[in-house]
Each structure stands twice: as C-alpha cells, then as structure tokens.
Amino acid sequence: MSTGKYIGRVLVVDDDQAICEILRAQLSNEGFDCEVALSAEEGLSMLRRDAFDAVLSDLHMPGLSGLDFLAAARRERPHVAFLLVTGEQDVRTAIQAMKSGVSDYVVKPFKGETVLRSVGQAIEKKRLEAELQGYRQKLEHMVEERTRQLFSALQEIEITYDSTLEALGGALDLRDSATAGHSIRVTLYALTIAEAMNCGEKQLRELARAASLHDIGKIGIPDAVLLKAGCLTAEEQAIMRSHVLVGYELVSRIAFLAQAAAIVRAHHERYDGAGYPAGVSGDRIPLGARIFAVADTLDAMTSDRPYRKALSFEEAMAEIVAQSGRQFDPVVVKAFLSVPRHVWSSIQTGSLSVGRPRPRAEAVAMPEQRARPD
Numbered sequence: 540m541s542t543g544k545y546i547g548r549v550l551v552v553d554d555d556q557a558i559c560e561i562l563r564a565q566l567s568n569e570g571f572d573c574e575v576a577l578s579a580e581e582g583l584s585m586l587r588r589d590a591f592d593a594v595l596s597d598l599h600m601p602g603l604s605g606l607d608f609l610a611a612a613r614r615e616r617p618h619v620a621f622l623l624v625t626g627e628q629d630v631r632t633a634i635q636a637m638k639s640g641v642s643d644y645v646v647k648p649f650k651g652e653t654v655l656r657s658v659g660q661a662i663e664k665k666r667l668e669a670e671l672q673g674y675r676q677k678l679e680h681m682v683e684e685r686t687r688q689l690f691s692a693l694q695e696i697e698i699t700y701d702s703t704l705e706a707l708g709g710a711l712d713l714r715d716s717a718t719a720g721h722s723i724r725v726t727l728y729a730l731t732i733a734e735a736m737n738c739g740e741k742q743l744r745e746l747a748r749a750a751s752l753h754d755i756g757k758i759g760i761p762d763a764v765l766l767k768a769g770c771l772t773a774e775e776q777a778i779m780r781s782h783v784l785v786g787y788e789l790v791s792r793i794a795f796l797a798q799a800a801a802i803v804r805a806h807h808e809r810y811d812g813a814g815y816p817a818g819v820s821g822d823r824i825p826l827g828a829r830i831f832a833v834a835d836t837l838d839a840m841t842s843d844r845p846y847r848k849a850l851s852f853e854e855a856m857a858e859i860v861a862q863s864g865r866q867f868d869p870v871v872v873k874a875f876l877s878v879p880r881h882v883w884s885s886i887q888t889g890s891l892s893v894g895r896p897r898p899r900a901e902a903v904a905m906p907e908q909r910a911r912p913d
C-alpha cells in the first residue's frame with residue numbers, strides 16, 4: 540500500500556542483515572529511497588557522503604553503539620531525523636535518547652506500518668522544523684532590513700530638519716544685514732569648541748540646532764529697535780532682551796528641539812550671573828549655552844559692524860581670555876584656546892557648512908563634570 544505521503548531518503552543501520560533487508564523492502568515499497576549500512580562506522584561514512592532525510596539505527600551493534608552512532612551522526616547532519624530500533628528491554632534507554640534529540644523509537648519485533656508511520660512522521664516533523672526555521676530566518680532578515688530602512692529614513696529626516704534649521708538661521712541673519720553669515724559661523728565655532736571638550740554626537744547636534752536658532756526670537760523685535768544704529772533706551776533694551784524668551788517659547792514647542800530650546804533661552808547668560816534672562820551663573824547655565832557664549836562673542840568681535848571695524852582674531856582672543864570667569868566659563872575658554880589658529884581661520888573665511896567636514900581640533904583634557912551633557 541503506497542500512500543505517497545512519506546517520501547524521503549532513509550538510511551537503515553543494523554548489523555543484522557535480515558532486518559536491514561526487511562526494512563529496506565518495506566520502506567522502498569512505500570516509496571522511500573532506502574540505503575542500508577551493516578555497521579555504525581559504515582553508516583557514518585554514508586552519512587558524510589550522501590544526504591538522507593532519516594536514519595533508522597539499531598541500538599546494539601558491535602563497535603560503536605547505536606547511541607554513540609546517533610550522537611556522532613547528529614553532529615554530522617543535525618537536520619536529519621534519527622530513529623532507534625530497540626528491544627523491549629531497552630525501551631527506557633530509547634526514551635532517554637529521545638530527550639537528547641532522537642525523533643522516535645521502534646520496538647522489535649515491529650510491524651511494517653509502525654516503522655513506516657514513525658519514519659514518515661519523523662521526516663515530516665523535521666521538514667516542518669526546517670520550514671519554521673527558514674520562516675524565522677526570513678522574518679529576522681525582514682526585521683533587520685526594515686530596521687535598516689527605518690534608520691536610514693530617520694537619518695534623512697534628521698538631515699532635512701537640520702538643513703531646514705540651517706536655512707532658517709541664514710534667513711534670520713538676512714533680516715539684520717550686519718550679521719550676514721553669523722549663524723553658520725557661530726554654529727561652526729560652537730561645534731569646534733564642543734569637540735575640543737569631547738562632547739558627544741548628541742550634544743553636538745543639540746548645540747548646532749540651538750546655534751542656528753539662537754536669535755529666532757528676534758522675529759518678534761520691531762525693525763525700529765532691531766536695526767536702530769544708536770544706543771537703545773532702557774525700554775528698547777528690554778524689548779531687545781525679550782528675544783531669548785520669545786525664541787525659547789517658539790523652539791520649546793517642537794519636541795526634538797527641547798534641549799536646543801534651553802540653550803536658546805540661556806545664550807545671553809553670563810558665567811558670573813550678570814547675564815539675562817534669569818541671571819543664573821556657573822554650571823547652572825547649560826553647557827551648550829556656555830560654549831555658545833564664547834562662539835557668539837568671537838564672531839561678533841571679529842565681524843565688521845556699521846559702527847566699528849572688526850577686531851583681529853588675536854584681539855578677540857585676548858578679550859575672551861580677559862572675560863574668563865566673568866562672562867565666560869574658564870573651562871570653555873581653555874578649550875577655545877586649545878584649538879589651533881588655522882581651524883578658526885578656515886571657518887572665518889567661509890566655504891564651510893555645518894553638514895560638511897571641517898578641520899577638527901584636538902580634544903583637551905577637561906574635568907569630567909564639565910564634559911557631561913546638561
């Protein structure tokens with residue numbers, strides 16, 4: 540009776556040739572492609588040479604025992620179904636063997652149908668396991684691929700965000716013609732100092748975003764105040780100073796700019812507490828804002844203004860050093876001084892953008908508490 544259901548390649552291993560032949564006849568009759576081996580050693584060499592779906596092995600053989608043979612065979616071909624042929628007295632051993640990966644056992648004297656059913660089921664089980672394993676691997680591959688695509692899409696979104704912020708910073712500069720290019724330069728100055736302080740990628744990103752947007756609150760300042768050439772009255776100065784809180788209000792509503800918003804709010808604070816809007820001092824000012832303050836002043840002093848010519852870099856540097864511990868955090872000033880002169884020059888002379896590689900400053904050893912994120 541051939542059902543055509545249990546088709547596969549089977550290796551029968553038994554030192555009793557009569558049993559081998561009976562099994563071969565029964566299995567072949569049922570549509571299996573059957574080979575026999577009269578010893579464990581021969582079985583192993585056939586397994587190494589050919590592919591089988593199932594191995595049916597006697598438990599007791601001269602030389603390598605059935606259990607040792609199965610252990611060795613499973614190491615060779617872990618995806619093959621292994622079955623034991625055993626006597627009544629060894630059923631317990633066979634059950635134990637199933638715990639270590641043997642698919643099934645057949646007790647002698649066996650009926651042909653029993654053997655066929657066991658072999659067929661064992662092969663089918665292995666086939667399903669292999670299918671499941673393949674499906675699992677496919678799923679894992681799909682998850683990896685989707686994760687990679689998602690990560691890449693997120694990176695693109697981040698780049699788009701940052702380009703938008705950079706463009707917005709440039710647009711803000713245009714409103715006040717005296718500060719053309721200020722936003723991009725000050726961003727690069729700030730990043731250069733932050734790198735010299737060993738700030739991490741996340742801090743650098745937040746700092747770049749804050750630097751692009753630091754004066755966004757000036758959108759709310761009337762031209763009569765923003766562009767006034769002479770000294771500001773006390774009232775006008777108060778209006779001008781409101782740009783930090785207006786900027787904070789605008790930026791803090793955007794979730795991914797929350798950290799940058801804190802820097803926008805604090806970018807006119809002073810290390811000695813004499814700044815605005817909160818008058819906080821020292822480490823209570825976010826590290827990004829302390830870094831930004833040096834960068835902003837450096838650019839302001841080294842840029843032409845309608846009412847004065849730009850200072851030389853050396854003059855600006857001397858002023859920053861003079862303000863260390865007063866306007867500026869001494870640790871930030873130390874980092875600023877550690878950056879080689881040519882790095883500042885290449886930023887100052889343009890042709891750089893936040894997204895492009897730029898000359899890197901060597902990091903200086905900073906006290907640990909200062910290098911931590913704010």
Ligand SMILES: [Fe+2]
Nearest residue numbers: 753754806807
């Ligand atoms: Fe400002």
